[in-house]
Amino acid sequence: MFKKTLLASIFLVTTSVAGLAVPAYAQDATQAQIVQDYELTQANKALVTKAYQELFGNADLTALDRYWADEYIQHNPSMTDGREAVKSFLQGLGIDSWPTREVKFERVIAEGDLVMVQTAQPASGTSPGTVIADIFRVENGKIAEHWDVIQQIPADAINPRTMY
Template sequence: MIKTRTLALSLVLALGATTLPAAQAAEAQPAAPAKSHVHDTAAANKALVLNAYQALFGDHDLGAVDRYWAKDYIQHNPYMADGTEAVKQFVEELGLLQGPKFKVEFLRVAAEGDLVFVQTRQPKMGANPEMVIVDIFRVANGKIAEHWDVMQAVPADKVNPRPMY
């Protein structure tokens, strides 16, 4: 009898939970993990960045800088200084506020922890060519705290037919 139980137990362990009756197999499965704090934080950061980006660049709302950017904001773009006043100055110097308001075209958006990655397309504006832009934002304490970007003009003499985005 003991040999039979030991053999049966060995078979169950060797073959896995698939040999258990359905009710026992269901009980043996671990519960799904609760939504993680990291996921919640990433989702909140993503929403903050998308709202900030649309408000500033699409809606031309300079007040968005005060609402969404940290006062000690760090900028890695070599053509911009740190701080919120530098963001406002840069947007004004670009002449963005004189152009028409528009819905920002978010091509790709991803968030992980305190980082949010955004790929956008800026349409041709006057003498400026169509641009593809990748921005990376770090969020801290509910504000945009740091920024990196890569910008590339869409060339007129492309070698392949695929869009850059």
């Protein structure tokens, strides 16, 4: 009797602990849904990095027409909503004279419809180097919304580590 009770207790504890190890979303989601979510995340990540390279690395303003939604929402306080606002802003920064370059993504993190890229812009002329974290929301295969954090790289950092 003791062996049966002990085995039953071990079984109950094992199955209870095993149930805790499975993430909550996985308990309800089917394997197919998990795969579909993963594939969507990867597609959004590829879309954002390609769009970013074409716009900022290749200095190609027509990338906005290909990859940004008509009703694009901008959270940067220096800009208004819409693709035309981004075009005007970048033209004001002199994008037409930017050299083309391969964008070096320090980090690319994605989950579902959100993609975050971190890049470091080198110093040029009187402009200091900057580290930029851009967060994009993708909807229906287009960049629909954007947030960013831009921080100058100090010339006199207290520690020797990079900001990226």
